[in-house]
Amino acid sequence: MSPSPSAHGEVSPPDARLARVAIAGNPNTGKTTVFNRLTGARAKVGNYPGVTVDREIGGLTLPHGRKVEVVDVPGTYSLSARSREEQIAIQAICGLPPLEPPDVVLLVLDATQLVRNLYLALQVIETEMPVVLALNMSDALEATGQTLDREALERELGVPVVSVSGKTGAGFDVLAAALERVLEDPRRGRPGARWRPDDPVLEADLRAVAQKVPAAWHHGNESRARALAAWALLSIDERDELADAPPELRSTVLSRRKLAAAAGREIDGEIIRGRYGWIDARASAFVKQRKSGAPTITDRIDKVLLHPIIGFLLFLLAMGVIFQSLFTWASPAMDLIDGTFATLEASTLDAIGHGWFGDLIARGLVRGVGVVLVFLPQILLLFFFLGLMEDTGYMARVAFMMDRLMKSIGLHGRAFVPMLSGFACAVPAILATRTMERQRDRTLTMLVVPLMTCSARLPVYTLIIAALFATEQKVFGFLPVPGLMMVAMYVFSTVIALVAAAVLGRTLLRAERVPLILEMPPYRVPHWPSVLRMMWTKSKSFITEAGKVIVVCSILMWFFLRFPWSASDAAPFETERATIVATVSDETARAEALVEVDRKEEATRLERSIAARVGRTIEPVLAPLGFDWKLGIGVMGAFVAREVFVGTMGAVYGIGSDADEESTALRDRMRSEKRSDGSPAYTPLVGLSVMVFFALACQCMSTLAAVKRETHSWRWPTFLFVYMGVLAYVASFVVYQGGKLLGAT
Amino acid sequence: MRHSLDTVLPGTSVRLVRIGGERAFRCRLMELGLLPGTSVRMVRRVDLGGVLELEVRGARLSVRHGEARELVVEPL
Numbered sequence: 001m002s003p004s005p006s007a008h009g010e011v012s013p014p015d016a017r018l019a020r021v022a023i024a025g026n027p028n029t030g031k032t033t034v035f036n037r038l039t040g041a042r043a044k045v046g047n048y049p050g051v052t053v054d055r056e057i058g059g060l061t062l063p064h065g066r067k068v069e070v071v072d073v074p075g076t077y078s079l080s081a082r083s084r085e086e087q088i089a090i091q092a093i094c095g096l097p098p099l100e101p102p103d104v105v106l107l108v109l110d111a112t113q114l115v116r117n118l119y120l121a122l123q124v125i126e127t128e129m130p131v132v133l134a135l136n137m138s139d140a141l142e143a144t145g146q147t148l149d150r151e152a153l154e155r156e157l158g159v160p161v162v163s164v165s166g167k168t169g170a171g172f173d174v175l176a177a178a179l180e181r182v183l184e185d186p187r188r189g190r191p192g193a194r195w196r197p198d199d200p201v202l203e204a205d206l207r208a209v210a211q212k213v214p215a216a217w218h219h220g221n222e223s224r225a226r227a228l229a230a231w232a233l234l235s236i237d238e239r240d241e242l243a244d245a246p247p248e249l250r251s252t253v254l255s256r257r258k259l260a261a262a263a264g265r266e267i268d269g270e271i272i273r274g275r276y277g278w279i280d281a282r283a284s285a286f287v288k289q290r291k292s293g294a295p296t297i298t299d300r301i302d303k304v305l306l307h308p309i310i311g312f313l314l315f316l317l318a319m320g321v322i323f324q325s326l327f328t329w330a331s332p333a334m335d336l337i338d339g340t341f342a343t344l345e346a347s348t349l350d351a352i353g354h355g356w357f358g359d360l361i362a363r364g365l366v367r368g369v370g371v372v373l374v375f376l377p378q379i380l381l382l383f384f385f386l387g388l389m390e391d392t393g394y395m396a397r398v399a400f401m402m403d404r405l406m407k408s409i410g411l412h413g414r415a416f417v418p419m420l421s422g423f424a425c426a427v428p429a430i431l432a433t434r435t436m437e438r439q440r441d442r443t444l445t446m447l448v449v450p451l452m453t454c455s456a457r458l459p460v461y462t463l464i465i466a467a468l469f470a471t472e473q474k475v476f477g478f479l480p481v482p483g484l485m486m487v488a489m490y491v492f493s494t495v496i497a498l499v500a501a502a503v504l505g506r507t508l509l510r511a512e513r514v515p516l517i518l519e520m521p522p523y524r525v526p527h528w529p530s531v532l533r534m535m536w537t538k539s540k541s542f543i544t545e546a547g548k549v550i551v552v553c554s555i556l557m558w559f560f561l562r563f564p565w566s567a568s569d570a571a572p573f574e575t576e577r578a579t580i581v582a583t584v585s586d587e588t589a590r591a592e593a594l595v596e597v598d599r600k601e602e603a604t605r606l607e608r609s610i611a612a613r614v615g616r617t618i619e620p621v622l623a624p625l626g627f628d629w630k631l632g633i634g635v636m637g638a639f640v641a642r643e644v645f646v647g648t649m650g651a652v653y654g655i656g657s658d659a660d661e662e663s664t665a666l667r668d669r670m671r672s673e674k675r676s677d678g679s680p681a682y683t684p685l686v687g688l689s690v691m692v693f694f695a696l697a698c699q700c701m702s703t704l705a706a707v708k709r710e711t712h713s714w715r716w717p718t719f720l721f722v723y724m725g726v727l728a729y730v731a732s733f734v735v736y737q738g739g740k741l742l743g744a745t
Numbered sequence: 746m747r748h749s750l751d752t753v754l755p756g757t758s759v760r761l762v763r764i765g766g767e768r769a770f771r772c773r774l775m776e777l778g779l780l781p782g783t784s785v786r787m788v789r790r791v792d793l794g795g796v797l798e799l800e801v802r803g804a805r806l807s808v809r810h811g812e813a814r815e816l817v818v819e820p821l
Contacts, residue, residue: 078776082769113804116778237768268768272775280802287803299788306791400807404795407809413794519806520798 018069019183021060022102024093024124026117027075027437028396028521029110030136033166033530038176039070055092062180063173071102074437077116079123080234083241085439090231094127094224096217097244104130104182104189106175111138111148111163112522114287118279122194125159126227130182130189133161134175139168140522141287144296152285158191167527193223195278201263202270205256209233212249233257233267298393298522305397315401318394319420325381326424327455333377341370356565360558368554371641371702372547375427376539382421382428383538386435387531389417393521395435400520409498410505411448412441419445419497422452423490427546430706431538440511446710447504447720450703451497453490453695456642459661460694461489463646467667468687485691493695496727542709549705557640557701561611561633561648569608573601595656603654611636625693625732626686628675638699645694689736697728746820751797751813753787758821760784765815774816778802784821 023038025031039058056072076089095101105124109117125131138148154161160178164171182189197203209229210222218225236245236253260267305311345362352358389395399413406413414436421429429449433442465482473481505511576597584590606612615622615632622632630652637648646666650659653669673681698704704717711717753759761783764771778801779785786800791807798807808816 077773080772080776115802116804116806119776119778234772268772269775269780272772273780276778276780276802283802302789306789306793308793312793400791400796401794403809404793407795519804 018059018067019103020069020071020100021104021106021179022071022073022092023106023108024073024089024120025075025108026077026110026113026120028519029075029108029113029117030166031072031075031108033527034106034108034134034136034164035070035072036530036533037164037166037169037172060176060179062183063177064180066180066183068103068179068183070106076120078120078234079127079231081240081242082235084243087235087242087244093124094129094217094228102129104132104179104186106132106134106179108134108136111135111141112144113519114141114148115276115279115283118286119275121157122275122278123227123231125157125191126193126195126223126230128190128192128221128224128227130186131159132175132178132182132189133157133159134171135161135163136166138163139165140524147288149286149288152282156282156285157194159189167525193227195275197270197274199270201265202267202274205233205260205267206230208256209249209252212246212252214246214249230271234271296522298520301523302397302520305394306401312401315398318389318398319417322382322385322417323420323423325385326378326421326428330377330381330424334374337370337374337376341366341373344370356562359562360555363562364555364558365551367558368551369547371554372543372550375425375542375702378425379428379431379539379542380535382432383535384531386417386432387534388526390435391524391526391531393523396518396520399518409502411445411501412436412438415441415445418449419452422449422454422497425454425456426450426452426700426703427542427706430703430710431542433710438511440509443711443716444501444505444509446707446716447509447723448497448501450698450700450720450724451493451500451696453493454642456700457489457694458486459643460638460645461486461691463649463661463663463666463670464687464691466661467670468682468684489691489695492692496696500727542706546702546705546709549708550702553701553705554640557637559610561609561637562605563610565605565608569605570601573597573604599651599654599656602651602657606633606648606651609633624737625729626683626689626736627693628681630673630681631686631690635693635697635699638694639701641702642694642699645699685736685739688739689732692735693728693732695728696724696731698724747817748819749814750785750787750799750808750816750818751810753785753818755787755789758784758786759818760821761816762819763817765817766812770812770815774808777806778804779806779816785818 021038023031023035035056035058038060044057054072058070060068060070062068071092073092074085074088076086079090079093081087081090090096091099093102093105107121107124109121121131121133133153135148135150135153138150141148148163150161150163160182162171162175162178164175197206206226206229209232210218210225213225213228213232217228232245232249232253233256235242236250237257238254257267305314345366348362348366349358352361386395389398395414395417398416401413402416403413406415411419415433417435418429418432421432426449429452430446433445433449436442436445462482465485469481469485475481475484577594580590580593580597584593611633612629615629615636618632619627619629622629622635627635630649633652634645634648638645646661646663647657647659649670650663650666651657653666653673655663655665655669659666670682671680675681698721704721707717707720708714747762750759750761761779761781763781764774764779779799783801788798788800788805790797795810796807797810797813798805
């Protein structure tokens with residue numbers, strides 16, 4: 001459905017669809033709050049075509065009953081673009097193909113940073129799109145003793161200007177009415193370019209480029225063609241990554257730029273200076289009684305929070321609270337969910353029966369849903385803290401304080417919180433990468449976060465260390481071996497994650513050096529409804545999108561670990577059960593004997609499963625790591641979730657899949673397990689190899705599902721799985737073979 | 746007496762003379778209001794993160810130490 005140009009060269013939408021309002025503005029202007037206020041926080045999240053940028057669409061009913069669609073445009077300081085992601089802003093605001101043009105552009109301006117915000121406003125007005133301005137945070141401006149002249153702004157800009165407060169909701173009825181009036185008569189919001197170059201040379205550049213702007217972009221509107229020409233001159237060069245720029249336009253821009261450079265001119269500076277000149281000449285009329293230099297509340301808070309010592313200690317405290325909450329405070333809720341689903345699994349089995357169907361529903365479906373829901377407490381908690389930090393403005397400070405450290409390994413300053421969260425669980429950490437604007441930064445963080453030692457690895461380490469290492473020994477007489485080994489695993493995984501970030505960031509995800517030019521937003525009281533809303537939307541999208549993948553994987557894994565198993569396979573165990581019921585009269589003894597049969601059956605079933613067959617087939621591949629095929633089953637089973645390794649090993653050895661990492665039976669069994677040649681199957685060296693493998697391999701379907709959810713493709717999850725798998729294999733190989741060479745067992 | 750922006754003491758205002766570096770960097774700074782001729786106030790140095798906070802045209806923005814080295818300034 002493409003818009004048709006009308007007789008006046010204006011873009012008019014086909015009547016069939018709802019009129020569309022695009023919300024645009026600088027980052028940190030409270031755009032999201034304005035969007036939520038207008039749409040009542042009921043938005044559908046989609047995707048901008050070609051890039052992984054979320055596109056939220058909500059509905060709004062205007063005062064006279066007309067329904068319109070509200071679309072969120074990513075925050076931007078200017079329409080100029082170098083990357084495809086930045087290009088979304090101009091495409092969404094002007095409706096350049098492949099996007100449809102909005103019927104009105106609602107620009108949200110931060111009154112406290114007015115001059116910088118007006119630059120974008122001038123650019124958008126130039127494009128001849130009907131514009132309404134919403135001045136947000138004018139209350140914060142007035143708190144500093146300055147007054148804003150809304151009427152002067154309206155007069156000079158020529159578009160409706162409405163003061164709103166995202167915080168209190170004031171002004172939104174006026175805003176809706178203004179949108180309605182502009183929709184009825186777009187000319188009200190289309191006053192024509194405010195700034196026009198008075199330099200004939202620049203004028204000639206613009207005219208030359210404007211002729212090459214495709215008709216599908218300007219729809220015959222000459223002023224719009226000029227605005228897009230200015231955009232092209234500021235955006236296109238030899239090294240941009242823009243898509244869909246016609247070759248003719250590109251070559252004209254390049255030749256004009258070359259001509260200008262030869263004449264000692266800089267077109268960028270001329271255009272930008274022109275617009276700022278227009279703004280500067282009026283700035284004092286827009287904002288009165290400026291008191292420069294007087295310390296604001298934000299300045300006073302920053303004096304403490306950005307203090308080299310106090311600020312750093314408070315930062316550590318904040319990070320400590322987040323880590324503690326994910327690691328410890330989330331546990332009771334997670335245990336409750338785990339417990340509930342274990343009960344549900346048991347009662348489902350009892351209700352449907354222990355046949356394959358009951359087993360499928362209980363151990364495939366119900367367990368899968370449990371795996372999904374158990375992430376909820378951590379996701380909710382992490383997004384509570386992230387929302388709080390974003391909303392108050394502290395997140396920007398964290399990014400700044402961590403910039404030097406994170407940049408040195410090629411990561412964004414904002415990657416710190418996801419990396420830290422990765423120590424608890426990679427899933428919420430991957431969802432949290434959304435706080436970064438650039439896709440490249442998000443992807444890089446997602447690729448290394450799963451290397452951090454998450455809490456699901458701890459049961460595996462605990463079991464292996466307790467079973468295979470001399471836990472009674474003390475190093476230097478006082479350092480206990482288990483604790484030291486745990487610390488070593490943490491250090492190992494962190495170092496590998498940092499190295500991986502540095503390597504991937506310089507190779508596969510190599511990006512142009514991006515200057516950190518950002519603002520430190522003023523501190524604000526958090527807006528609780530938006531914090532809660534973010535917690536809710538994040539959890540919902542995880543459950544509905546990643547959840548589906550996890551449940552399907554869980555059912556596949558169930559099949560993989562349980563089949564083939566026919567009635568004839570089960571028959572001997574049934575006979576045994578019948579014999580016990582008939583012969584053992586003591587109830588306790590009978591129950592015990594029956595459990596024993598269950599475990600034997602479980603172990604036999606697992607031994608004959610597809611997983612075991614695969615394990616035996618690939619044993620030659622696993623052998624160099626010191627793994628036998630039984631360990632292979634454990635490793636494969638752990639794809640559901642790493643901690644499942646413990647239960648799988650319990651099942652393999654007929655101790656029962658309910659064995660936990662503290663189970664002495666399982667430890668003893670592992671210690672006494674022999675290979676076919678009589679040598680012990682598990683030595684400390686094998687244990688080390690297993691731990692290194694678990695530290696590095698992406699043994700977690702939920703992590704992959706979360707990456708799929710965030711990148712909207714299978715490309716990155718596949719890459720993640722393969723690269724971590726190769727890393728794990730090579731590292732375990734080196735540990736085991738190297739250890740053997742050094743004579744270790 | 747010209748010098749680079751990263752040497753400016755907190756609380757001091759200077760005038761921007763020239764921006765070096767790549768085009769994308771220069772354009773981005775200019776579009777944020779850091780044009781040659783603009784007066785810039787050094788608000789704070791966040792040494793822990795290697796970042797400087799500036800006030801330009803009544804708005805705040807921050808750049809890294811290394812990037813501030815590309816900005817030539819002179820006293821007002």
